[in-house]
Amino acid sequence: MKDLLKRVPDALLRLVFMFAVVIVGTIVVVKVIIPPHMKDVAIQHAETIRVENAKPIQFAGAVACTECHDELVAQKRKGYHRDLSCETCHGPAAAHTQDPDNVKPPAPRDRKFCPVCHTFNPSRPRGFPMINPVAHNPMKACITCHNPHDPKPPTVPRECAACHGEIARTLSVSHHVQLKCTTCHTAPARHRVSPRSVKPTKPVSRDFCGKCHAKDSAHMGAPKVDLAVHGAKYVCWQCHYPHLPEAE
Amino acid sequence: MMDRRSFLKKILSFLAVSGAAMGGFLKAGSAGAQATEEHARKLWGFGVSSDKCIGCARCVIACKSENNVPKEPFFYRTWVERYMIPMEGEAVVTNIHMGLAPEAEAPSTKGILRSFFVPKLCNQCAHPPCVQVCPVGATFSTDDGVVLVNDKTCIGCRYCIQACPYGARYLHPKTHTADKCTFCYHRLNRDLLPACVEVCPTQARVIGDLHSPASPMTRFKRMNKIFVLKSNLNTEPKVLYAHIDGEVR
Numbered sequence: 001m002k003d004l005l006k007r008v009p010d011a012l013l014r015l016v017f018m019f020a021v022v023i024v025g026t027i028v029v030v031k032v033i034i035p036p037h038m039k040d041v042a043i044q045h046a047e048t049i050r051v052e053n054a055k056p057i058q059f060a061g062a063v064a065c066t067e068c069h070d071e072l073v074a075q076k077r078k079g080y081h082r083d084l085s086c087e088t089c090h091g092p093a094a095a096h097t098q099d100p101d102n103v104k105p106p107a108p109r110d111r112k113f114c115p116v117c118h119t120f121n122p123s124r125p126r127g128f129p130m131i132n133p134v135a136h137n138p139m140k141a142c143i144t145c146h147n148p149h150d151p152k153p154p155t156v157p158r159e160c161a162a163c164h165g166e167i168a169r170t171l172s173v174s175h176h177v178q179l180k181c182t183t184c185h186t187a188p189a190r191h192r193v194s195p196r197s198v199k200p201t202k203p204v205s206r207d208f209c210g211k212c213h214a215k216d217s218a219h220m221g222a223p224k225v226d227l228a229v230h231g232a233k234y235v236c237w238q239c240h241y242p243h244l245p246e247a248e
Numbered sequence: 249m250m251d252r253r254s255f256l257k258k259i260l261s262f263l264a265v266s267g268a269a270m271g272g273f274l275k276a277g278s279a280g281a282q283a284t285e286e287h288a289r290k291l292w293g294f295g296v297s298s299d300k301c302i303g304c305a306r307c308v309i310a311c312k313s314e315n316n317v318p319k320e321p322f323f324y325r326t327w328v329e330r331y332m333i334p335m336e337g338e339a340v341v342t343n344i345h346m347g348l349a350p351e352a353e354a355p356s357t358k359g360i361l362r363s364f365f366v367p368k369l370c371n372q373c374a375h376p377p378c379v380q381v382c383p384v385g386a387t388f389s390t391d392d393g394v395v396l397v398n399d400k401t402c403i404g405c406r407y408c409i410q411a412c413p414y415g416a417r418y419l420h421p422k423t424h425t426a427d428k429c430t431f432c433y434h435r436l437n438r439d440l441l442p443a444c445v446e447v448c449p450t451q452a453r454v455i456g457d458l459h460s461p462a463s464p465m466t467r468f469k470r471m472n473k474i475f476v477l478k479s480n481l482n483t484e485p486k487v488l489y490a491h492i493d494g495e496v497r
Contacts, residue, residue, distance in 0.1 A: 045388055048398040055434040058314045059443045088306055088447040092313050117304045117449060123330050123363040124302045128450075 058092035072149055079150035089148065114142040132165065163195065167243050174244040184242065209236040291393045292431050295454035295468035296367050299491040303328055303344050303365035307444035314432060314443035323418050325429040326369040326444050331495060333361045339495045366496050367452060370416035370429035371477060371485030378408035378417060393486055394433055399425040413478050431455065
């Protein structure tokens with residue numbers, strides 16, 4: 001054995017030693033020095049998910065409010081704002097749930113806040129309650145007339161224009177400006193109380209417009225057409241918008 | 249001395265028995281693992297009813313305060329666009345103003361065919377281009393379908409911001425890492441709704457587990473015709489849109 005070692009050249013031994021050092025060094029570096037998360041991406045992902053889950057919350061969620069404010073919640077549940085979360089208006093309230101006495105969420109009481117949703121904007125979906133803040137009781141705070149937890153008009157409106165402002169404005173520049181809403185629509189009394197469930201009537205036939213616009217009508221000012229030939233199978237309001245007839 | 253027939257018989261019976269045992273063992277192991285995985289795994293999906301959006305930007309503001317998004321109007325995890333489609337020419341898209349007082353004067357409707365709001369957020373694609381391009385593997389899809397950013401490894405190279413076809417990412421000016429909507433991952437795992445869903449006054453936003461037959465998302469998918477943004481890119485978004493206009497890009 002000793003002979004064998006002696007017969008191996010010194011240079012080769014050194015080479016083997018160097019190789020051993022490099023291999024052992026590499027193993028030490030890979031196994032010990034490089035931290036495990038740099039070798040396994042799954043550890044990084046798990047760590048990211050852990051960090052993400054540990055982030056604090058700002059909004060407590062609507063369920064948290066019901067635990068203490070049950071009266072307001074019960075009131076709100078009956079009104080038009082029933083689907084609104086408390087924190088939509090009062091802002092993030094997680095801190096308030098932790099320390100209810102010292103941290104109070106703000107309650108917007110001035111005229112700035114409600115118009116964020118209720119200003120007239122033509123891009124908003126049809127039927128959403130909107131007002132013109134310049135014309136609608138200027139300088140008065142919304143909450144003097146409307147209870148935000150159960151919003152409704154303070155008095156039943158007399159004029160159609162109170163709710164149908166856009167139609168009223170359009171009508172005011174049209175040839176039909178002299179006509180009352182009731183000339184064409186009959187609004188049941190209940191419509192003023194539950195506007196969406198009880199709806200006013202609309203004309204249903206060509207003859208209704210024909211009362212003024214037919215050739216043999218007695219109405220002097222209105223443009224006349226021959227109902228037998230004009231428009232054939234269509235009803236009038238498929239082509240003419242009655243609130244702004246022959247616009248532009 | 250064994251004859252050939254009995255030898256073959258013994259070999260065959262041994263193979264059959266050992267094979268069956270092996271197969272049964274393997275199957276039992278993998279089936280157990282699969283069953284627990286299936287049970288635990290959710291797949292988050294998000295629904296947007298575009299026709300319900302009133303453009304109040306409560307979602308944008310709530311998102312900013314929930315997720316420490318800078319207040320300046322260039323950094324958004326979610327935002328709301330207003331589309332104005334004129335009689336002639338291209339649709340005009342504006343990011344809506346999110347201050348307390350919206351535009352004092354409503355934009356003129358003259359010459360406008362139709363107009364509406366579209367809420368936007370990260371689409372949490374099933375095939376996310378942002379994950380593909382990340383050079384350091386800092387962004388990844390979780391098992392429940394949310395694309396997250398690891399801000400310890402993110403080097404802030406902005407590749408993902410360029411790659412996202414929906415413009416859903418931004419570079420956070422404080423951390424200098426990419427940031428994006430996570431469906432409020434920290435809230436989902438506390439059984440809370442994401443901040444934007446929580447505050448939306450008209451329920452234009454819905455979130456739920458796409459795997460669960462009883463989730464709000466399943467209902468949303470059953471009740472509406474569903475569209476996704478830029479479906480031609482095959483990113484397979486998990487943000488589904490209902491009642492959306494063909495002009496929306």
